[in-house]
């Protein structure tokens with residue numbers, strides 16, 4: 251099958267999904283001699299209209315996993331923003347060392363429902379945005395090398411393909427199961443839906459960086475030490491603040507982080523579906 255374009259698509263609040271998707275997409279572009287294009291839908295201004303694809307495109311579509319699924323605030327855009335028109339696609343679920351649960355199968359199903367043909371898929375562990383004790387430093391060199399090997403196998407599959415295969419079989423519940431309920435150290439649900447980042451007033455110099463990176467557009471540019479809208483706990487503001495002024499202190503959120511650190515520091519492996 252002749253592919254002329256590799257199209258990398260991702261939402262990535264703190265950069266892990268971008269690194270994984272771009273590594274895979276660049277390797278595919280080189281192996282198939284296809285032009286590389288990139289679409290980052292992290293910021294609200296980018297999430298407009300519907301992108302059109304076609305049968306000579308191979309789309310590497312990445313999402314981080316939030317609560318075992320596609321981030322729920324991004325799901326409406328994933329469902330309305332992309333029309334495949336028989337493009338090939340590789341769904342990739344990036345997760346923070348706990349589990350990708352139903353995130354990959356949900357992404358596969360959404361792509362198939364919107365005109366894409368999924369030919370491969372992957373669940374890729376990375377450092378958790380809530381704690382650097384989970385998969386510290388990942389994706390590392392070894393992870394990136396494994397993504398290049400996977401790209402080689404996908405390229406071979408594409409070159410040998412004479413007709414559109416069945417949707418790729420991936421791990422997960424079909425129909426897609428419920429969101430994962432975050433637990434605290436007491437084993438009970440940790441309810442932190444309404445938690446928002448706080449700002450150390452003496453550390454904030456009002457540079458505005460956090461306002462620029464918030465995927466929900468919830469940090470006002472003229473009052474970046476506040477959070478005026480919905481917070482999805484993505485940590486983009488916390489991680490991007492040059493003076494470490496932003497922090498989360500919600501007790502239920504911190505209890506969930508402690509639970510993750512108690513139970514999920516073991517090494518998670520990537521899962522490849524081809």
Ligand SMILES: Cc1cc2nc3c(=O)[nH]c(=O)nc-3n(C[C@H](O)[C@H](O)[C@H](O)COP(=O)(O)O)c2cc1C
Pocket residue numbers: 261262263264265266267268314315316317318319344345346347348349350376377378379380430482483484485
């Ligand atoms: C709100 C939220 C929920 C998350 N839920 C999960 C989860 O269920 N399982 C998991 O392994 N990682 C989970 N993570 C971790 C992210 O999937 C992981 O850190 C990923 O690398 C973030 O991607 P990014 O750097 O592209 O933003 C969650 C992160 C956030 C912000």
Ligand code: SF4
Pocket residue numbers: 449453454455456457458459460461474475490491492493494495496
């Ligand atoms: S990035 Fe940090 S220092 Fe800059 S405005 Fe935001 S909280 Fe203040």
Ligand code: SF4
Pocket residue numbers: 446447463464465466467468469477480481482483484485486487488
């Ligand atoms: S305010 Fe919430 S949604 Fe916005 S960048 Fe910070 S953690 Fe993410």
